[in-house]
Amino acid sequence: MKGYEHPETIVCPGGPLLLRGRHVVTGRDGETHETTRPVTAVCRCDRSALFPWCDGTHKVLPERLRPS
Amino acid sequence: MDLPTPRGPLSEALVAALRTDREFLGVLPLTTGHDTEDGALALWVLHQLHYRDLAGVPDDLEWDPQLIRIRTVLEHALESRLRARFSAPSGRTFTDDLLTWVDEQDGHSLATYVHRDATREQVLELVRVRSLYHLMESDPTAWVVPRLGVRAKAALMELQYDEYGAGDPNRLHHHLWARGMAACDLDPSYGVYADNAPFEVLEQNNAMTLFGLHRRLRGAALGHLAAFEATSSLPSRRMAQGLQRLGLPAELVDYYTEHVAADAVHEQLAVRTIVGGLLADEPGLEEQAWFGAFTCLDLEDRVARRMLTDWGVLERERVA
Secondary structure (H helix, E strand, O other): OOOOOOOOEEEOOOOOEEEEOOOEEEOOOOOEEEOOOOEEEEOOOOOOOOOOEOOOHHHHOOHHHOOO | OOOOOOOOHHHHHHHHHHHOOOOOOOOHHHHOOOOHHHHHHHHHHHHHOOOOOOOOOOHHHHHOHHHHHHHHHHHHHHHHHHHHHOOOOOOOOHHHHHHHHHHHOOOOOHHHHHHHOOOHHHHHHHHHHHHHHHOOOOHHHHOOHHHOOHHHHHHHHHHHHHHOHHHOHHHOHHHHHHHHHHHOOOOOOOOOOHHHOOHHHHHHHHHHHHHHHOHHHHHHHHHHHHHHHHOOHHHHHHHHHHHHHOOOOHHHHHHHHHHHHHHHHHHHHHHHHHHHHHHHHOHHHHHHHHHHHHHHHHHHHHHHHHHHHHOOHHHHHHHO
16 A cells, blocks of 8 residues: 655744654753654744744735745 | 533434434434525534443444434435535646635634634624534545545544644643633633534534545545635634733633634645645545535635624625
């Protein structure tokens, strides 16, 4: 039987990067942040109030400011 | 939970029969031409038999054939009402376009009102009526799991695992909500505030249970989930800020703060891996997924309009 794709990272066009499992992410201040959820959304628009995590802010940005 | 106060002849006959003689033959004819709110409450009570204890009602009535018959008639009426409001967006594919489509909808928002303007008493009333869903958050969707193919099933469990606290009861979302209610001196026992719920809230809860209980509607259930998650992250932040503005307890703020981060993940998973996985196996369910998504936003708009109308907000906006 064939297997299914199950990537550890998923890039969401215009939105965050999804990380499955435990990872350590570096914030703006150089401090490290550990993921706590089964899947975590990492900010790619650089404007999240929860940075380095996504808080949905990309959705209110004009198209040109959203990550590709 | 205790049975709610009836809202018409149908729910009155149903509640009386559940309490006393368990003779339901006389209830079925009352579904003919029933008042919509009366029927919504009756259906909500019948759905509760599948979720929890009803005080003074034997457990085995969950599968009583006469009650199932009444439930079926009321569910057909509900589904017809929901279908009559729906039209599928043309030229769009669910997995590519759902998030954009959601952004384009401009229904009324209770979160926006709570953020800036709501009073403390209005927020507490909202907490009471929202408790009908938030105290069983994710439960209707859990019924969908065994009806799915491999990809969608694994994907839905990945999301539900987070909803249910990833193994930690203290992080389970409907428990976070119960703690928030208790901190506000509200009773977090299920169904205590059913009498506070306007028709639109009953309709909203019944739609979720309808989609969850019927294998036939699994596409609508997951489409609903995707739209629900896609309208949660930013509104949850507004709710959290509104609650902080009013000095409401940290436990309730925590519930919404948790949803800012959780649903930023869940909206992506729901569209890409859950509905994406479903439609990869069963492309014929695309229209049904849109039906579920539309129903989610439509009912939330109707709930918001109802609450804002009851509070006199829409009237003041018209005058101003």
